Amino acid sequence: MERTDSPALLVLEDGRFFRGSSFGAAGETFGEAVFSTGMTGYQETLTDPSYRRQIVVATAPQIGNTGWNDEDDESRRIWVAGFAVRDASRVTSNWRANRGLDEALREQGIVGISDIDTRALTRHLRERGSMRAGLSTTELDPDKLLERVLQQPPMVGANLVEEVTVGEPVVVPAVGERTHTVAAIDLGIKEMTPELMAARGIEVHVLPATTTLAQIEALNVDGVFFSNGPGDPATADEAVALLTDVLDSGLPYFGICFGNQIFGRALGFGTYKLKYGHRGLNVPVRDHRTGRVAITAQNHGFAVDAPLDRPTATPWGDAIVSHVCLNDDVVEGLELLDADGRIRAFSVQYHPEAAAGPHDSAYLFDRFIEVMDAHRSTGENA
Numbered sequence: 001m002e003r004t005d006s007p008a009l010l011v012l013e014d015g016r017f018f019r020g021s022s023f024g025a026a027g028e029t030f031g032e033a034v035f036s037t038g039m040t041g042y043q044e045t046l047t048d049p050s051y052r053r054q055i056v057v058a059t060a061p062q063i064g065n066t067g068w069n070d071e072d073d074e075s076r077r078i079w080v081a082g083f084a085v086r087d088a089s090r091v092t093s094n095w096r097a098n099r100g101l102d103e104a105l106r107e108q109g110i111v112g113i114s115d116i117d118t119r120a121l122t123r124h125l126r127e128r129g130s131m132r133a134g135l136s137t138t139e140l141d142p143d144k145l146l147e148r149v150l151q152q153p154p155m156v157g158a159n160l161v162e163e164v165t166v167g168e169p170v171v172v173p174a175v176g177e178r179t180h181t182v183a184a185i186d187l188g189i190k191e192m193t194p195e196l197m198a199a200r201g202i203e204v205h206v207l208p209a210t211t212t213l214a215q216i217e218a219l220n221v222d223g224v225f226f227s228n229g230p231g232d233p234a235t236a237d238e239a240v241a242l243l244t245d246v247l248d249s250g251l252p253y254f255g256i257c258f259g260n261q262i263f264g265r266a267l268g269f270g271t272y273k274l275k276y277g278h279r280g281l282n283v284p285v286r287d288h289r290t291g292r293v294a295i296t297a298q299n300h301g302f303a304v305d306a307p308l309d310r311p312t313a314t315p316w317g318d319a320i321v322s323h324v325c326l327n328d329d330v331v332e333g334l335e336l337l338d339a340d341g342r343i344r345a346f347s348v349q350y351h352p353e354a355a356a357g358p359h360d361s362a363y364l365f366d367r368f369i370e371v372m373d374a375h376r377s378t379g380e381n382a
Helices: 042-046 101-107 118-128 142-149 192-198 213-218 237-249 258-266 363-378
Strands: 007-012 017-024 028-036 054-058 082-084 111-114 131-136 170-172 180-185 202-207 223-226 253-256 270-287 293-305 312-314 317-325 331-337 343-348
Touching: 007 111, 007 118, 007 142, 017 082, 017 101, 017 142, 028 082, 028 118, 028 270, 028 293, 042 054, 042 101, 054 118, 082 131, 101 111, 111 131, 131 142, 170 192, 180 192, 180 363, 192 202, 192 363, 213 237, 223 237, 223 258, 223 363, 237 253, 237 258, 253 258, 253 363, 258 270, 258 293, 258 331, 258 343, 270 331, 293 331, 317 343, 343 363
Parallel strands: 028 054, 054 082, 082 111, 180 202, 180 223, 223 253, 253 343
Antiparallel strands: 007 017, 007 131, 017 111, 028 131, 170 202, 270 293, 270 317, 312 317, 317 331, 331 343
């Protein structure tokens, strides 16, 4: 079938550009160009708030086969700034789909580009690093689009939490008998996270990022959770201050992704930007506590700078690196231990809720319950 799509242009901040075909909405968008290695789960990726202000490049060669449905969204909208693929499938083939990917992008005004060499683009980003980019169906002169790309703010220094957090508290009730209550601070939370907690008997109160410790304690919670989210953790001073208060209160803590970086900062560690980040469903991580290696889902461009080989003294106890990426030794988890060596707070850099997969790390939600139970049994508020 002869292709009739209108042209589109993707320009990187170092001047390299790719011409392709428009799919999704017409228009122009800017963001940080990053690549994701997931071979499935594009609907979950596009609706992950952690991708705010990023143009996502899919490394899988064909995207859109399974269309779009109303069940798999991870949040209230698509958050990516743009979407770049090699082959945008013209055929939707899945019994759950009620529209195509192209239609879903157009409905929400998301500009996409197809028919480009995503392998060459991915190799370029791996060698040069993630960088600012522009994607347009209206400006097809690379030099002119590049001028506007260079005017865009970088991801370093970007504070994006307030753009993605909920405006009002949302309660996700426990499935069956309620055994625990958790305050989940929404820094860009994915819906699967409270769902997996609820399935374990936890009533989850999803709270805005501006929530105070007093508001958390008023809910009589058993633990506090900080979610994933977008932007530079070095800018998230309010979240760090809140978590510091939580640690002072003695409440058990569990964080993922951005919540791991905030935990690191609260413990006194720094953060830094990775060259091209970890994004995909296939990143191997070792849990030092169990010795097990899990294949994990990840989406982060920043990491915690903490020593891998020794504990670090903090005002609340010793902090240790609990998980490490086997590809590059990036810190993938932290634990805060009490005087008896028991976990009182912990976090991981990846996504144990992992929709659409893998599911190797769902045990971490059970670990959170164990930490809350231990805290409840001792009644300690150190």
